[in-house]
Amino acid sequence: MAAHRKPGRRPLSGGTARTALTLALAGAASATAFDGTGHADPRLSPAEVKSKVDALYREAERATEKYNGAKERxxxxxxxxxxxxxxAARKEDKLNKARASLGSFAAAQYRTGGIDPSVQLALSSDPDRFLERASRADRAGSRQAAAVGGVRRQMREMDRLRGEADARLTGLRARQAELRKxxxxxxxxxxxxxxxxxxxxxDERADLAGREDGRAARSSARAAAPGHAEAPNARAASAVSxxxxxxxxxxxxxxTGPNAFDxxxxxxxxxxxxxxSLPRTTYAQINAGERVPRSQLRPGDLVFFYSGISHVGLYVGNGQMIHAPNPSAPVRLAPIDQMPFAGAARVA
Incomplete structure (x- = not known):
């Protein structure tokens, strides 16, 4: 009977060794990841955070203007x-009154028994008086026929109003869904x-806030400098004030105020x-007045920014505007060259 020997291990060739090492390292990396002991993403610098936050604020502002438009609609x-x-309620009340009037007339007809007029004339002790009453009844019948036609028209109108109300309600619900989105x-x-x-x-947050406050202070000084242009009309001056x-x-x-704004x-x-009265959104406000080039801006002009017309400020002179920037900053003065200029409009 042949002896069974345990086979010896074969040495790994160069390619096989490299493959084994690669698999081992991959397994170790996976195990480390699952154990939660891997390296965390590098911490963003304050400048990188500011850049990302500014981008998020711009995206939020675009969505805000869409929200404002949907809310207005x-x-x-x-x-x-x-x-x-x-x-519809007024017309339904009128219809109910007309129906009640017709009901009274129908009840009266029922009580007379609907006797043929020629028979009533023959039985009448006073034919002349009967003919007079019959003539009045005929005129009343014509009026009632007209009333019946009127009620029918009112009922058709009520059906139309109910259908229109249903359609408007559907539209309203769609706009409310858009608002939620x-x-x-x-x-x-x-x-x-x-x-x-x-x-x-x-300290990093305070430093970023300090830089913004410093820019706002310099803008305030420039806006207050003498020699800036005057507003084109009293309305523009009042808006600047x-x-x-x-x-x-x-x-x-x-x-929209009076204590907070976008x-x-x-x-x-x-x-x-x-x-x-201005429209609610930036992309509607830019069409609310006469377009003016940047070189001819005057206090009270609306100045718009970014390609999607997603931001607006009020020009106050000396290259400065007052605007509501974002949730991290209050209403403040700022240079109009702080953002990509998209256009301007002068409100008549």
């Missing part, structure tokens, strides 16, 4: 639906920005105080 739809329901986007962007800022030390009084107010997305909310509130 939603409010108009809600008002329109309310007016339609009021109209934009709100979720905004909160997500702002939440991510807040998380990134929280990873900085208190309002904006100066709003300095330091917090940025709150969707807000960017287009501030410009809308400033001109509202001047007796001028």
């Amino acid at each position: 939603s409010e108009k739809a809600e008002k329109s639906l309310g007016e339609l329901r009021d109209e 934009h709100k979720k986007t905004i909160n997500g962007k702002l939440g991510e920005a807040k998380r990134l800022l929280s990873e900085l030390t208190a 309002y904006a100066y009084k709003a300095l330091g107010s917090p940025y709150v997305w969707g807000a 960017c287009s909310g501030l410009t809308q509130a400033a001109y509202r105080a001047a007796g001028v």
Whole structure:
């Protein structure tokens, strides 16, 4: 019987050894990752955090302007639906009264038994009086026939109003869903920005805030310098005055004052105080006045930024504007060359 010997281990060739080593290292790396002992992502520098946060704020602002537009459309739809329901209620009341009147007439007809007029004439002790009453009844019958037709028309109108109300309600619900979508986007962007800022030390956050405050102070000094252009009209001057009084107010997305603002909310509130009604959103406000080139800006002009027209400020002279920047900064003065210039409009 042959002896069974345990086979000896064969030495690894060069290629096989390299493969084994690669697999071993990969396994070790995987094990380390699963054990949670791998290296964390490198910490972002304050400058990198600021860059990412600024980008998130711009994205949130674009979503905010979409939210503002959807909110404006939603409010108009809600008002329109309310007016339609009021109209339907008035017409339904009128229809009910007409129905009640017809019901009284039908009951009277039933009580007379619907006797043939020629028989009633033959049985009447006073034919002349009967003919007079019959003539009045015939005229009344014509009026009732017209009333029946009127009720039918009112019922068709009520059906139309109910159908229109249903359509407007569907539209309103779609706009409300759009609002919720934009709100979720905004909160997500702002939440991510807040998380990134929280990873900085208190000193780093203070340093970033100090730089912004320093820029705002220099802008204030330049705006207050003598020789800047005057507003083109009293309304523009009044809007600028309002904006100066709003300095330091917090940025709150969707807000239109008097205690907090987003960017287009501030410009809308400033001109509202001047007796001028501006649209709610940046991309509508840019079309609310006469376009003016950058070289001809005057105080009170609306200045817009970024390719999507997602930010707006109020020009105050000397290359400066007052605007509501983002949740990390209050309403403040800033140079208009701080952001990519997209256009300007002068409100008539």
